[in-house]
Amino acid sequence: MRYHLIAALSASAAFAGASFAQAADLEVTHWWTSGGEAAAVKILAEEFNKLGGGDKWVDGAIGGSGNAARPIIVSRILGGNPMGATQLNHGRQAEELVQGGLMTDLTELAEKEGWASFIxxxxxxxxxxxxxxxxxxxxxIHSWDWMWTNPDAYKQAGVEPPKNWEEFVAAAPKLKEKGIVPLATGDGWQVSGMFNVLTASLGGKDLYIKVNKDKDSEALRGPEFKKVIQALADARSMADPGYVGRSWNEATNMVMTGKAGGQIMGDWAQGEFTAAGKVAGKDYDCLPGLGDHPVVESGGDAIYFPKNKDPEVTKAQLKLASMLVSKQTQVAFNLAKGSMPIRGDIDMATASSCMKKGIEILKNPDNVIPSGDQLRAPDTQGQVESLMGEFFSNPDMSVDDMQERFAEIMESAH
Amino acid sequence: MAGNKRPVALFRNLNAKIAALPMITTVLVVFIGCTLWTVVYSFTSSRALPMLNFVGFDQYTRLFGASRWAISIKNIAIYGCLSLVFSLVVGFVLAVLMDQKIRFENTFRTIFLYPFALSFIVTGLVWQWILNPLGIQKVVRDLGFESFNLSLLTDRNLVIYAILIAGLWQGTGLIMALMLAGLRNIDEEIWKAARVDGIPTWKTYVFIVIPMMRPVFATALVLIATGIVKLYDLVVAMTNGGPGISSEVPAKYVYDFMFGWANLGQGLAASTVMLATVLIILVPWMMLGGRPNKGKANG
Structure with missing residues (x-):
């Protein structure tokens, strides 16, 4: 320990002597805390510390989901105690922080490195x-539009593993007989996310855009969209009562261990399968777009750099920004996390068959849909989440009632 | 000096007034100032950052139209009424039992008071584990009662009672301790007099002791009432508002909209309604509560 300290001190002293610059500790806040996520963030920290110059990655993991972490992150920035860098989902979450001039401008760096040409x-x-x-x-790129199934669970129940949502629903009673939960899920954002997936996968890209982006009254109240809500009602009857308070990785674990047939969850679930040493196509199957409409959402995680007074921190911020888009980081990070890289010019040969399916779908721009975070302000997201929670927990709430109230929320959204 | 004959009222007890200045400033700036700020901004369409673009009663219209707010109000009403009644009754009965000169009184008092030393977060987690299907339910089933079903946490109609149980478990010990102190303050002579007159024990409690313990009850009432309005962390730890939104409470609505979902206006409107409700209950109570003290001073 002591030798490390001395080495570090003399190294930083030498560095300071050479360039008259001090190194900065860059605190990075994020909510990557599950097994696969933690492995991925460790890669980022190691890469950053390896860059040299004495800048250090200080890990500021915030437990709980994004819903728990975001208020802490935002109030720290608003309260004048900004961190060096922070995770947020790209979209409208940071909209007002940017408007308020609280974020570091990265335009110069992006132009110098030509980000627009490969992202x-x-x-x-x-x-x-x-x-x-x-x-x-x-x-x-994190895409919500996946279903993860356990083929063994279906074999036990004596049915073919499903290849799309309709088969999945049809096989549910057989699974229940065997005491297997057909659909593993948690509550809160997991339910509203599942609903978005159902909209895009069953209704198709057009309906998804009409409902979420154009907020088209006719589509919102139409029969096509009613089918989607009916599908959520089906999902409601396929979940077990224990879904209350269950985290997404617990639900993934149910699928992994054969306690549940399948789960609708974004591709971050793949990180859990990988961390547990499971093999795609053998131990688990993936259905992009629920096997109906192959779409991928272009949402995901982004790193924001809140403005800091210390110029050394700003320098370190730009260094980190440049590192995050580099080829090496993109490959290593995304393999660990199970997400798709933001650049198309890198070799992902070692990726699992599921991720390759996703990258294939991504190649056709027609398959790409904007994510819920990109289309809806957090305020609308919150109202939708409350409504979904109410519908999912109350079997007496009718599909028509739900459709009417969802339409009202979307029509009044800003 | 001219002022010697008739000292200006302002300068009477000057030291005490100077000493009170910081507190007066705090009250004016922090409590009243921030309350006014809250009310003003609840009439704006502020989102993540406060902005003065007034929209009239829009936030309030939306608030009262939201089914989540309606559920929150219903929950806090159920929790509030029951927690008030049960805290007082159970707390008083425990204190009476404890007052019967029993053995190991210290031990019992410690046991009953212990939960109060735990935070609501810990209380919530402990009860979440107990009421979880793998908790009590599994234990009873393993004992042989296969069909035993305890689904307090997953039943949307019962979940608020699960929170109530945890809240009572945490808070009743303190009420008991207060009541016990009140009972010990009753003069032994009164008990002797009652016995001489042949009044049954329960009548002595109801008609003599309880009226004499009025200040203790008032203190207990204030403590319980603030606990009800503040109810937030217990819900977050136990159910996070679930299943769905069945165990939402007003304080959580405020927090979620202000910090989670970046709608300051909506959150402030909700907190203004909470404040108004508290005032509606508090003001008449304070006006009524003022009288007996004056009476006491006169008599």
């Missing part, structure tokens, strides 16, 4: 841009 799809950079300037670094 795809284009919407990733667009959602980081405000009035022509760039304020965040997209780190990965």
């Amino acid at each position: 795809r799809p284009k919407s990733l950079l667009e959602s980081c841009t405000f009035e022509g300037k760039l304020y965040c670094v997209p780190l990965n």
Whole structure:
């Protein structure tokens, strides 16, 4: 310990002598705390510390989901105690912080390194841009539109593993007979996320855009959308009562161990399968777009850099930003996390068959849909989440009632 | 000096007034100032940052139209009424039992008071584990009662009672301790007099002791009432508002909209309604509560 300290001191002293610069400790806040996520964030920290110059990654993990972490992050920035860098989902979550001039401008760096030429799809950079300037670094693409199933669970129940949502629903009674939960899920954002997936996968891209982006009254009250809500009602009857308070990785674990047939969850669930040493196609199956409409959401995680007074921190911020989009980091991080890289020009040969399916879908821009975070302000998201929670927990709430109230929320959204 | 004959009222007890200045400033700036700020901004369409673009009663219309707010109000009403009644009754009965000169009184008092030393977060987690299907339910089933079902936490109609149980478990010990102190303050002579007159024990409690313990009850009432309005962390730890939104409470609505979902206006409107409700209950109570003290001073 002591030798390390001395070595570090003399190294930083030497460095300071050479360039008259001090190194900065860069505190990075995030909510990557599950097994696969923690492995991924460790890679980022190691890469950053390896860059040299004495800058250090100080890990500021905040437990709980994004819903628990975001208020802490936002109030720290608003309260004048900004961290060096922070995770947020790209989209509208940081909209007002950027408007308020609280974020570091990355435009110069992005132009120098030519980010626009390799980052795809284009919407990733667009959602980081405000009035022509760039304020965040997209780190990965996370797509919600996946279903993860355990083929063994279906074999036990004596049915074929499902290849789409309709088969999944049809097989549910057989699973229940065997005491297997057909659909593993948690509550809160997991239910509202599942609903978005059902909209895009069963209703298709057009309906998804009409409902969430155009907020089209006719589509919101139409029969097509009613089918989607009916599907959520089916999901309601397929979940077990223990879903209350269950975290997403617990639900993934149910699928992994054969206690549940399947789970609708974003591709971060894949990180859990990988961390547990499971093999895609053998131990688990994946159905992008629930096997109906192959779509991927272009949402994901982005790193924002709140403005700091210390110029050394700003330097370290730019260094980290440049590192995050580099080829090496993109490959290592995304393999660990199970997400898709933001650049198309890197070799992902070692990726699992599921991730390769996702990258394949991503190649066709027609398959790419904007994420819920990109389309809805957090306020609307919150109302939708409350409504979904109410519907999912109350079997007496009718599909029509739900459709009417969902339409009201979307029509009054800003 | 001219002022010697008729000292200006302002300068009477000057030291005491100077000493009270910081507190007066705090009250004016922090309590009243922030309350006014809250009320003013509840009429704006502020989102993540406070902005003065007034929208009239829009936030309130939305608030009273939201089913989540309606559920929150219903829950706090159930929790409030029952927790008030049970805390007082159970607390008083425990104190009476404890007052019967029993053996190991210290031990019992410690046991009953111990939960109060735990935070609501810990209380919530402990009860979440107990009421979880793998808690009591599993124990009873393992004993042979296969069909035993305890689904307090997962039943949307019962979940608020689960929170109530945890809240009572945590808070009743303190009420008991207060009541016990009150009972010990009753003069032994009164008991002797009652016995001489042949009044049954329960009548002595109800008609003599309880009226004499009025100040203790008032203190207990204030403590319980603030606990009800503040109810937040217990819910977050136990159910996080679930299943769905069945165990939401007003304080959580405020927090979620202000910090989680970046709608300051909506959160402030909700907290203004909470404040108004408290005032509606508090003001008449304070006006009524003022009288007996004056009477006491006169008599």
